[in-house]
Amino acid sequence: MSHCFSDSVAQKNTNIKFIEKNFSEFEKIELIQKRKHRNNKISYDFYYNLDDGTYIIYSIAFEEKPLLINAFHVNRNFISFKKKLLKAYQRRVIG
Secondary structure, eight states: OOHHHHHHHHHHTOOHHHHHHHHTOGGGEEEEEEEEOTTSOEEEEEEEEOTTSOEEEEEEEESSSEEEEEEEEEOSOHHHHHHHHHHHSTTTEEO
């Protein structure tokens, strides 16, 4: 687990078992957002739409090897969030 990821898990009180359990359910990926950070590194946010309508975001950087930067569950409706995200960031979203 990366230092950055460990800090994020602690700050957001993330249920790591829930995050791990859902990661391999790739059919739940609804969209992917490419992000460029202040240090010019690129990461990708994978949005998983869960059965209850909420979602999980997995942020992954692909440098020498894939690195999970962040992952957390968001307890709000994914479909309405997706509409807003697509409208605001349509050129950076894949999906």
